[in-house]
Amino acid sequence: SQQGEEDPQALSIQEGENATMNCSYKTSINNLQWYRQNSGRGLVHLILIRSNEREKHSGRLRVTLDTSKKSSSLLITASRAADTASYFCATDEDTGFQKLVFGTGTRLLVSP
Amino acid sequence: DTEVTQTPKHLVMGMTNKKSLKCEQHMGHRAMYWYKQKAKKPPELMFVYSYEKLSINESVPSRFSPECPNSSLLNLHLHALQPEDSALYLCASSRGQGALHSGNTIYFGEGSWLTVV
Numbered sequence: 001s002q003q004g005e006e007d008p009q010a011l012s013i014q015e016g017e018n019a020t021m022n023c024s025y026k027t028s029i030n031n032l033q034w035y036r037q038n039s040g041r042g043l044v045h046l047i048l049i050r051s052n053e054r055e056k057h058s059g060r061l062r063v064t065l066d067t068s069k070k071s072s073s074l075l076i077t078a079s080r081a082a083d084t085a086s087y088f089c090a091t092d093e094d095t096g097f098q099k100l101v102f103g104t105g106t107r108l109l110v111s112p
Numbered sequence: 113d114t115e116v117t118q119t120p121k122h123l124v125m126g127m128t129n130k131k132s133l134k135c136e137q138h139m140g141h142r143a144m145y146w147y148k149q150k151a152k153k154p155p156e157l158m159f160v161y162s163y164e165k166l167s168i169n170e171s172v173p174s175r176f177s178p179e180c181p182n183s184s185l186l187n188l189h190l191h192a193l194q195p196e197d198s199a200l201y202l203c204a205s206s207r208g209q210g211a212l213h214s215g216n217t218i219y220f221g222e223g224s225w226l227t228v229v
Contacts, residue, residue, distance in 0.1 A: 033217075033218075035220075040200070040225070042202060042220040042221050042222040043155065043202065043204075043220040044220070045217045045218065045220075048217070088154055088155075099160065099168060100157065100218060102154035102155050102156075103154060104154055105153075105154050
């Protein structure tokens with residue numbers, strides 16, 4: 001089952017610009033994670049934010065979480081061509097099992 | 113580089129064939145997963161094994177049969193598949209299952225591309 005949606009579906013920017021992706025979800029969660037996937041490859045874990053956290057940073061990544069609105073955002077600052085990939089949010093539902101449910105994804109294209 | 117290894121990287125099989133996808137990890141993880149991903153879609157959970165026991169089956173058709181021979185290995189046996197089963201099959205692992213392990217990073221392999229003809 002699909003937990004939620006990401007917005008925008010696709011984003012095209014120039015190197016050096018910031019990229020913001022939004023994720024909405026539907027149910028109560030333990031945490032929310034962001035993954036990156038290069039075309040046709042496996043997923044790489046980027047960052048995790050727990051349900052009691054509001055903001056988290058990792059290098060050029062900034063993630064926010066608003067549990068009242070059931071939404072999260074991923075900001076990539078000073079983007080590079082190598083950031084071109086699909087980005088997925090994934091929620092870990094509060095069911096007692098660690099069961100990641102992925103959002104629809106945002107395809108990011110960073111042009112040199 | 114991922115520490116979850118999947119073989120083969122590509123597989124083409126007929127609808128009457130029997131084949132298997134294999135996954136291996138040596139991180140000491142006790143939870144392993146199979147996900148299916150169609151083109152331009154998010155991954156969808158198929159199966160979860162916890163301590164070598166099947167703990168989640170997301171109503172997957174019986175033509176897909178998972179097997180966990182030991183804590184490092186996870187197989188997906190394929191039989192009588194349909195062309196619509198063509199997809200990228202992703203294996204993943206994490207330290208464990210359950211509330212105590214909530215928030216553990218899940219590590220994904222590079223996937224096996226399956227084409228059913």
